Amino acid sequence: MAIKDLLTNGPIVVNIGIEQFYHDLKKQDAKVVHVDWRPSALKSDLLSKLRKLREGGAN
Amino acid sequence: MLDYKDMGPRSLLVDSFDDVADHLLIDSENLEVPVIYDPNIPQASSISRRWNALFGEWYMLLDDELEILLFTLNNDGYDALVGLGPGSTPAGDDFLTGMHIALRWMGHNFENVISFRNLESRTTWFSSCMLRDAACGLTWYRSKKLLEALSKGADGEVEDALNEVMSMGHTSGRAWISGFFHAVSVCNSSSWEAKNRCNGWK
Amino acid sequence: MQRVEVVRGVYYDSVSLMRVAQELTKIDGVIDATLNMATEANIKIMSAAGFDLSGLDLRPSDLVIAVKAKEEIIDEIIAKAKEYLSNPPWKTTEISQQYFPKSLNGALSMLPEANLALISIAGQYAGDEAMECLNKGLHVMLYSDNVSLEKEIELKNTAKEKGLLVMGPDCGTAVIKGIGLGFANACPVGPVGMVAAAGTGLQEVHVQLAHRGIGVLHAIGTGGRDVKEAVGGITSLMGIEALLESDDVKVIVMVGKPPAPEVEKKIFQRLASGNKPAVLGYIGGELEGDRPPIYFCKELEETAAVAAAVVNGTDPALARKDLSLKYEHLKELASHFGKRKGYLRGLYSGGTLCYEAQLIASKLLGPIYSNAPLDGRYKLSDSLKSIGNCMVDYGEDEFTQGRLHPMMDSTFRAKRMIEEAKDDEVGVILFDCVLGYGCHESPADQLASAISQVKREVGDRVIFVGYVCGVEADPQIASRQRKILEDVGVVLADSNAQAARLACLLLQ
Numbered sequence: 001m002a003i004k005d006l007l008t009n010g011p012i013v014v015n016i017g018i019e020q021f022y023h024d025l026k027k028q029d030a031k032v033v034h035v036d037w038r039p040s041a042l043k044s045d046l047l048s049k050l051r052k053l054r055e056g057g058a059n
Numbered sequence: 060m061l062d063y064k065d066m067g068p069r070s071l072l073v074d075s076f077d078d079v080a081d082h083l084l085i086d087s088e089n090l091e092v093p094v095i096y097d098p099n100i101p102q103a104s105s106i107s108r109r110w111n112a113l114f115g116e117w118y119m120l121l122d123d124e125l126e127i128l129l130f131t132l133n134n135d136g137y138d139a140l141v142g143l144g145p146g147s148t149p150a151g152d153d154f155l156t157g158m159h160i161a162l163r164w165m166g167h168n169f170e171n172v173i174s175f176r177n178l179e180s181r182t183t184w185f186s187s188c189m190l191r192d193a194a195c196g197l198t199w200y201r202s203k204k205l206l207e208a209l210s211k212g213a214d215g216e217v218e219d220a221l222n223e224v225m226s227m228g229h230t231s232g233r234a235w236i237s238g239f240f241h242a243v244s245v246c247n248s249s250s251w252e253a254k255n256r257c258n259g260w261k
Numbered sequence: 262m263q264r265v266e267v268v269r270g271v272y273y274d275s276v277s278l279m280r281v282a283q284e285l286t287k288i289d290g291v292i293d294a295t296l297n298m299a300t301e302a303n304i305k306i307m308s309a310a311g312f313d314l315s316g317l318d319l320r321p322s323d324l325v326i327a328v329k330a331k332e333e334i335i336d337e338i339i340a341k342a343k344e345y346l347s348n349p350p351w352k353t354t355e356i357s358q359q360y361f362p363k364s365l366n367g368a369l370s371m372l373p374e375a376n377l378a379l380i381s382i383a384g385q386y387a388g389d390e391a392m393e394c395l396n397k398g399l400h401v402m403l404y405s406d407n408v409s410l411e412k413e414i415e416l417k418n419t420a421k422e423k424g425l426l427v428m429g430p431d432c433g434t435a436v437i438k439g440i441g442l443g444f445a446n447a448c449p450v451g452p453v454g455m456v457a458a459a460g461t462g463l464q465e466v467h468v469q470l471a472h473r474g475i476g477v478l479h480a481i482g483t484g485g486r487d488v489k490e491a492v493g494g495i496t497s498l499m500g501i502e503a504l505l506e507s508d509d510v511k512v513i514v515m516v517g518k519p520p521a522p523e524v525e526k527k528i529f530q531r532l533a534s535g536n537k538p539a540v541l542g543y544i545g546g547e548l549e550g551d552r553p554p555i556y557f558c559k560e561l562e563e564t565a566a567v568a569a570a571v572v573n574g575t576d577p578a579l580a581r582k583d584l585s586l587k588y589e590h591l592k593e594l595a596s597h598f599g600k601r602k603g604y605l606r607g608l609y610s611g612g613t614l615c616y617e618a619q620l621i622a623s624k625l626l627g628p629i630y631s632n633a634p635l636d637g638r639y640k641l642s643d644s645l646k647s648i649g650n651c652m653v654d655y656g657e658d659e660f661t662q663g664r665l666h667p668m669m670d671s672t673f674r675a676k677r678m679i680e681e682a683k684d685d686e687v688g689v690i691l692f693d694c695v696l697g698y699g700c701h702e703s704p705a706d707q708l709a710s711a712i713s714q715v716k717r718e719v720g721d722r723v724i725f726v727g728y729v730c731g732v733e734a735d736p737q738i739a740s741r742q743r744k745i746l747e748d749v750g751v752v753l754a755d756s757n758a759q760a761a762r763l764a765c766l767l768l769q
Contacts, residue, residue, distance in 0.1 A: 010438035017381030112366035221360035
């Protein structure tokens with residue numbers, strides 16, 4: 001069962017948010033990767049701006 | 060150059076001595092500088108699909124002070140990136156270098172990405188050397204390590220290699236990785252538009 | 262004068278924004294500075310802090326930089342704020358940069374064997390991100406708060422179907438196989454498995470067990486709402502199930518406020534039919550009488566003492582007796598330091614620690630005012646202005662928007678100490694000093710400078726009573742933190758419960 005595996009193997013972490021938590025886990029020799037997260041709303045906002053620019057005719 | 064690992068191909072050394080280049084004889088066999096790596100860009104045997112998600116992140120790396128690159132790229136194309144952006148090597152050049160190295164790695168020719176005419180007047184001397192080296196199929200130690208790690212598909216090695224590349228200056232590493240990932244991403248993509256673009260590079 | 266500047270279409274995490282604000286307030290001539298994403302809640306709080314945001318068309322994707330400073334430097338300060346955002350001054354250039362993936366998929370390509378996502382982004386985004394993680398087969402620890410109850414229920418039901426754990430929302434602490442997640446202390450591992458609905462509640466029991474030589478292997482956080490009827494204790498029950506199954510866990514300990522009756526029944530029934538002894542620390546609960554091997558406790562230290570006895574195979578009744586004796590001795594200690602006249606003011610960084618202190622103090626001193634009171638009639642209308650005997654929880658919303666969590670930064674609390682001491686109706690100031698991962702590198706130093714200032718200004722009129730919640734192996738080193746506080750004349754107790762009792766005894 002998945003929870004059993006978590007408890008047996010220990011946490012192997014994807015850290016999304018506060019970078020300090022990533023460093024604290026590294027200090028404890030845990031396996032961890034940190035995600036430098038941005039809201040996807042912002043990303044897709046940027047992408048639609050880009051699309052408009054391209055459609056609007058570049059030089 | 061901060062570190063022996065950063066020493067670029069020997070072509071840089073010659074170019075910096077324009078006036079004396081004709082009179083200078085570089086006897087590389089007797090130089091005390093150890094040849095520590097082979098700067099030639101290898102050809103990728105295969106690129107593990109595992110890294111596709113990372114390649115797809117290329118545009119997310121161009122945020123904050125690098126946003127200008129993303130806008131310029133989509134508005135004006137690759138040539139407009141030459142000499143553009145923050146950093147002592149303009150980030151746009153780092154992006155393009157990363158791109159060219161990726162394309163060479165994948166076995167493409169990339170002659171149609173940017174124009175190499177009058178490169179030296181469009182950007183810094185250092186950047187133009189970097190771009191020309193990439194055009195000659197040569198690359199830095201740190202990026203060579205990344206290519207090797209990606210081909211092998213070895214866990215921690217890719218992460219370590221990416222960290223090393225990131226340490227190449229304040230924004231350089233990030234912009235370089237973005238360009239590299241962008242090229243691989245386009246050539247991996249199944250979209251009609253991407254396929255077209257990639258073919259234009261071959 | 263004040264200036265408000267808006268930067269459109271950006272995103273910064275709250276910790277970075279708070280650190281920039283912190284750096285700005287260090288500058289001479291700056292009275293106040295705050296940077297916040299323009300969510301509805303933040304706009305309200307900034308307006309309450311006296312910034313004029315009227316007439317601004319704001320969206321949650323806008324950043325508001327608000328500064329109160331001397332007119333001649335205000336332009337410079339705004340410019341500095343923007344500079345600090347792109348070039349954080351606390352990040353030294355010697356530290357080599359790392360590649361941090363930007364997406365969950367990118368992260369999983371780098372760490373495909375990942376089994377847990379620790380999510381601490383803003384509440385409005387955290388729920389969806391958590392769902393994405395569950396869909397990828399990851400357990401989730403949701404540190405973020407301000408996630409709706411509906412979302413919590415949706416997440417936990419989805420997780421249950423997949424056999425995954427959702428710890429949170431508002432889960433600040435967890436321990437899995439001895440590894441601390443979020444705010445956690447570096448305690449030894451041992452045969453205890455915990456399920457906790459309360460962050461500093463978990464920490465206090467964890468630390469008190471360590472002081473008694475007992476280690477904890479797992480501490481599963483559930484978030485504060487899990488044991489309410491609407492959620493039905495989904496995570497608590499899954500946690501209990503897992504701990505009952507685990508061969509390395511010999512004693513189960515639960516910590517939190519009393520659950521809703523239906524949930525409490527389910528928990529008790531599962532444990533009663535289980536094969537392991539359990540100690541249920543329902544803080545402030547009404548249950549009397551143990552039903553061995555299930556024991557009921559009402560306070561945090563008591564929970565630890567009873568659990569330690571169960572692990573050791575000694576009589577929990579004796580453990581309780583020992584504790585009572587210890588508490589009796591506090592009377593002598595109080596006489597030794599000399600009683601003070603006036604009010605008790607408690608200033609807490611840990612929510613459950615404040616809650617427990619209120620429970621104890623209300624029995625000894627009568628009603629206690631608070632921003633998070635036991636009795637709604639005694640709620641402070643202004644959290645910044647104390648009334649009578651009063652305890653303030655600095656972890657509550659009105660303090661954490663636009664500021665670092667008080668466990669990460671005690672500056673605000675330290676300033677309050679100075680203010681409180683100026684009031685000659687105040688006799689005792691009570692506080693906690695929480696250590697561990699995630700916390701400030703030396704909370705004692707931050708508090709000590711304020712305390713020495715008070716000593717200089719008012720001498721011995723006010724007595725400081727404190728409790729350092731931490732262990733020697735914590736990054737801050739507990740003994741060092743204790744010494745810093747003792748050196749400025751703080752009377753330190755050995756537990757939160759003892760600190761609260763001592764503080765009250767000093768007034769009677």
